[in-house]
Amino acid sequence: MQRKGLIRVSIMLFVLTFIHITVYADAGQISDDTQECLDCHAIYHPGIVQDWKKSRHAVTTPKTAGKAKALSRRISSERIPGNLKNNIVGCAECHSLKARDHADTFEHNGHEIHVVVSPNDCAVCHSVEQEQFSMNIMSMAEKNLTENSLYQDLQKNILGTARLGKNHLEFMPADDLNRADACYHCHGTRLQVKGFKERETDVGELTFPIIDGWPNQGVGRVNTDGSRGTCSACHSRHQFSIETARKPYTCKQCHSGPDVPAFKVYSASKHGNIFNSQGQKWNYSSVPWEIGKDFKAPTCAVCHISLTINSDGEVINERTHQMSNRLGMRIFGLIYAHPQPKSPDTTIIRNTIGLPLPTDLDGKPSADYLISFEQVEIRREAMQKTCLACHSNSWVKNYFKRLDGNIAASNDAIRTATQQMQTIWHKGYARGLSNKGSIFDEYIERRWSDAWLLYANSIRFSSAMAGGGDYGVFENGRYHLSKTLMELQDWLDTREQLNK
Ligand code: HEC
Ligand code: HEC
Ligand code: HEC
Ligand code: HEC
Ligand code: HEC
Ligand code: HEC
Ligand code: HEC
Ligand code: HEC
Structure with a gap:
């Protein structure tokens, strides 16, 4: 009996010490503030709390994360304030x-x-990613659209409400809600705080901000801190999982x-086929990412963003x-493909x-x-470093x-x-810039923009993303581009005859 009692007591002591240690460890890791949020939000927003619990954020302190070896470190800021660190x-x-x-x-x-x-905010712990992303054209996507008069005109004639004018259709600028629902879903909205409002909740009256343009996850969104x-946009809340970012579905959204069929082309390519048929077995969470072991064919991230290594642990390409x-090259025609912009x-x-x-309208780059074309080569070599981990040099060069x-031929067709189109404007069959008209508000102008915005782009994307096949020919490719040139000519000839 006595012995049994002693064993019971020691087991209890052991259990108590264990509980104490775990509680103590947890208490040291979750801040009191966050504990309060969790107590309430676990009831009201279990979707958010459970999602966050699955994230690395929920189990790792910046201090621990900072101790990882350089290539496997998932935080990049050198100095993180003490209260956040632990x-x-x-x-x-x-x-x-x-x-x-x-x-x-x-x-x-x-x-x-x-x-x-x-x-x-993320930059407090991920400063390198934030600095790099601020140099990515995506972070400027809202500005690049709203502050370019030509693109605004294009936007108006796609989104605007159409009214019947005297002899023609007139497009009124779209309202904010429709803009946010259309172009700015991807390009990002401008968030504006319009005040604060009290509202009845399960815990009584609470005040919340009124934010115009929200929700939105567009890549170039202008935030409430400017x-x-x-x-x-790529790191969905609240898991912020690297696995999600590395899969092509993340990019598919936009x-x-x-006009930008990267995902479709990729899905139809050999790379996409291998991803679709074997990708379930790959390892998407290891950092750094080992080519050949963790995955066998590239996703969008592999070619465009990822840090990759070989089996000796040597870096193949740095993350960017x-x-x-x-x-x-910028293969997205504006209106021709051209070397990447400097800024x-x-x-x-x-x-x-x-x-x-x-x-220029004849295709000459705004140099x-x-x-420069030397820079084009240097940057392409950076991309090719990844290809060369799976392909021979001549495969990649060819x-x-x-x-x-492909770029030269599709640019020629657009010329x-x-x-x-210039003849049509010149002869007054459509109103162009020289008679203060819009170049996007008449049917024949839309056919011209189909040529560069849809067909020439599809042809170039199919080549760049190794999809070839249909997207370069019958599915919005060369077949449609040549047909559009015929249609422009036919339209012009008919007007000429009517004019006579
Ligand atoms: C006393 C309970 C309680 C606590 C503590 C609490 N929240 Fe909330 N929170 C709520 C409720 C209730 C809502 C509103 C739910 C709804 O939309 O009706 C809310 C809404 C929010 C929203 C959405 C605001 C909006 O505009 O819709 C955010 C973000 C938020 N809480 C974050 C936090 C954070 C971060 C903490 C901890 C620092 C926290 N909450 C602590 C109860 C709480
Ligand atoms: C790593 C940073 C991070 C952490 C940790 C985090 N959030 Fe968020 N939260 C975000 C981001 C980013 C958004 C998206 C808001 C935006 O930018 O539009 C967001 C959005 C929200 C929203 C509004 C989203 C919606 O769908 O209505 C609520 C509510 C919220 N968070 C509550 C919480 C709660 C509760 C926790 C803790 C369990 C938490 N957050 C932890 C970064 C974070
Ligand atoms: C266009 C999509 C995209 C956007 C936007 C984006 N990221 Fe990423 N991010 C990725 C991809 C893809 C990876 C995986 C990279 C790899 O495989 O090396 C990644 C990886 C990361 C990692 C993991 C690094 C590591 O060492 O494990 C962090 C941290 C990160 N991003 C932070 C950010 C922050 C902060 C922002 C905003 C300033 C941001 N990202 C914006 C796509 C994006
Ligand atoms: C207070 C510091 C801090 C802030 C703020 C922060 N993070 Fe993190 N982040 C971390 C830590 C710590 C990890 C986990 C590192 C590890 O597991 O080694 C992490 C990991 C990540 C990862 C890698 C996840 C994975 O599955 O590998 C991504 C992506 C990421 N954070 C994105 C973000 C984004 C986006 C924001 C802003 C909305 C943000 N973080 C804000 C500290 C932070
Ligand atoms: C589904 C997402 C999505 C929507 C909706 C969208 N865009 Fe875009 N836009 C993109 C992507 C992706 C690119 C970049 C393509 C590339 O570089 O290959 C882009 C680039 C552009 C550019 C080039 C800007 C520059 O100077 O770099 C213009 C102009 C543009 N879009 C106009 C529009 C207009 C006008 C609308 C609405 C009628 C619109 N977009 C709607 C995704 C979108
Ligand atoms: C929420 C929408 C969205 C998501 C998600 C998104 N992008 Fe983009 N991306 C855009 C827009 C919009 C632009 C064009 C911005 C401009 O031209 O001003 C763009 C531009 C680009 C460019 C052109 C860069 C350049 O300098 O010419 C590349 C490459 C790109 N995205 C790749 C990706 C990849 C890879 C992913 C997934 C990991 C991704 N994007 C996810 C919207 C998105
Ligand atoms: C096999 C590598 C590879 C894969 C996989 C890949 N890309 Fe590309 N991507 C390229 C190359 C190469 C270019 C053209 C670069 C050049 O002309 O210098 C390109 C160009 C682009 C551009 C055009 C940028 C511009 O404005 O000119 C976008 C956008 C893009 N890719 C997005 C994606 C998306 C989204 C995915 C996944 C669905 C993807 N890519 C998959 C290699 C790849
Ligand atoms: C992680 C390995 C990997 C990387 C990185 C990679 N590829 Fe591939 N690629 C493959 C595999 C595997 C195949 C399928 C070969 C086969 O079908 O026999 C393939 C097929 C191709 C094809 C053949 C398409 C067809 O249908 O005939 C082309 C072209 C190609 N890759 C170009 C590239 C280029 C260019 C890059 C870099 C921008 C690149 N690849 C990066 C693994 C890779």
Whole structure:
């Protein structure tokens, strides 16, 4: 009996010590502020809390994360303030950073918090990613669209409400709600705090900010602290999982339309096929990412963003959140393919006749604002480092040679289409810039923009993303491009005859 009692007591003591240690460890890691958020939000927003619990943020302190070896470190800031360093990254850590910078900061159950967690907030622990992303054209996507008069005109004639004018259709500018629902879903909205409002909740009356343009996860969103861009465009809250970012579905959200068919082309490519048929068995969470072992064919991230190593642990390519440092040509026609812009802010670009376009109407690049052809080669070599881990040198060289042939041929076709369109404007069959008209508000002008915005782009994307096949020919490719040139000519000839 006595012995049994003793054993029971020692077991209890052991259990108590164990509980004490675990409770103590947890108490040291979750801040009191976050514990309060969790107590309430686990009831009201189990979706958010459970999602966060699965994240690395919920189990790792910046201090522990900082101890990892260079290539496997998942935080990049050198100095992280003491109060943040020793706690796991919880609700309060993110939602109350830099409170004064945020126009949406409000008092919430005894805490000063903001709703919109911006790249500048993430930068407290991930400064390198934020700096690089601020040099990525994506972080400027809202500005590049709203502050370019030609693109605004294009936007108006796509989104605007159509009315019947005297002899023609007139497009009124779209309202904010429709803009946010359309172009700015991807390009990002401008968030504006319009005041604060009290509302009845399960815990009584609470005050919340009224934020125009929200919710939105567009890549170039202007945030409530004035910063540009959204990390959650690719790092969905609240898991912020690297696995999600590395899979092509993340990019599909914005890169799949007929103007930018990257995802469709990729899915139809050999790379996409291997991803689709074998990708379930790959390892998407290891950092750094080993080519051959962790995965066998590239996803979008592998070619454009990822840090990759070989089996000796040597770096094949550095990670980049800037992305243009692996891109030579801009294959997205504006209206021709051209060398990448020097600055992610494309609103500064002017062509020789003063239009905010990176090329002249005959295709000549606006060289002052674009990288040189030597730079194009250097940046492409950066991309090719990754290809060469799985392909031979001649495979890759010939592949890029073919892409260049494709760029030259598709640009040529657009030159012809633009000459046809210029004749149409010149002869007064459509109102163009010279008679103060819009170049996007008549049917024949839309056919011209189909040629460069849809078909020439599809042809180039199919080549660049190794999809070839249908997207370069029958599915919005060469078949449609040549047909459009015929249609422009036929339209012009008919007008000429009617004029006679
Ligand atoms: C006393 C309970 C309670 C505490 C503590 C609490 N919240 Fe909340 N929180 C709520 C409720 C209730 C809502 C509103 C739910 C709804 O939309 O009706 C809310 C809403 C929010 C929102 C959304 C605001 C909006 O504009 O819709 C955020 C963000 C938020 N809380 C973050 C936090 C953070 C971060 C903490 C800890 C620092 C925290 N909360 C602590 C109860 C709480
Ligand atoms: C266009 C999509 C995209 C956007 C936007 C983006 N990221 Fe990433 N991010 C990725 C991808 C893809 C990876 C995986 C990189 C790899 O495999 O090496 C990644 C990786 C990371 C990692 C993991 C690094 C590591 O060592 O494990 C961090 C941290 C990160 N991003 C932070 C950010 C921050 C902060 C922002 C906003 C300033 C941001 N990202 C914006 C796509 C994006
Ligand atoms: C790593 C930083 C980070 C952490 C940790 C974090 N959040 Fe968030 N939270 C964000 C980001 C980013 C958004 C997206 C807001 C935006 O930018 O539009 C967000 C959005 C929200 C929203 C509004 C989203 C919606 O769908 O209505 C709520 C509510 C919220 N967080 C609550 C919480 C709670 C509760 C926790 C703790 C369990 C938490 N957050 C932890 C970064 C964080
Ligand atoms: C207070 C510091 C801190 C802040 C603020 C912060 N993070 Fe993190 N982040 C971390 C830590 C710590 C980890 C985990 C590192 C590890 O596991 O080694 C991490 C990991 C990550 C990862 C890698 C996840 C994975 O699955 O590998 C991504 C992506 C990421 N954070 C994105 C963000 C984004 C986006 C924001 C802003 C919305 C943000 N973080 C804000 C500290 C922070
Ligand atoms: C589904 C997402 C999405 C929507 C919606 C969208 N875009 Fe875009 N936009 C993109 C992507 C992706 C690119 C970059 C393509 C590339 O570089 O290959 C882009 C680039 C652009 C550019 C080039 C800007 C520059 O100077 O770099 C213009 C102009 C543009 N879009 C106009 C529009 C207009 C006008 C609308 C609405 C009628 C719109 N977009 C709607 C995804 C979108
Ligand atoms: C929320 C929408 C969105 C998501 C998600 C997104 N992008 Fe983009 N991306 C854009 C827009 C919009 C632009 C064009 C911005 C401009 O031209 O001003 C762009 C531009 C680009 C460019 C052109 C860069 C350059 O310098 O020419 C590349 C490459 C790109 N994205 C790759 C990716 C990859 C890879 C992913 C997934 C990991 C991704 N994007 C996810 C919207 C998005
Ligand atoms: C096999 C590597 C590879 C894969 C996989 C890949 N890309 Fe690309 N991507 C390229 C190359 C090469 C270019 C053209 C670069 C050049 O001309 O210098 C390119 C160009 C682009 C551009 C055009 C940038 C511009 O404005 O000119 C976008 C956008 C893009 N890729 C997005 C994606 C998306 C989204 C995915 C996944 C669905 C993806 N890529 C998959 C290699 C790849
Ligand atoms: C992680 C390995 C890996 C990387 C990185 C990679 N590829 Fe591939 N690629 C493959 C595999 C595997 C195949 C399928 C080969 C086969 O079908 O026999 C393939 C096929 C191709 C094809 C053949 C398409 C077809 O349908 O005939 C081309 C072209 C190609 N890759 C170009 C590139 C280029 C260019 C890059 C870099 C921008 C690149 N690849 C990067 C693994 C890779």
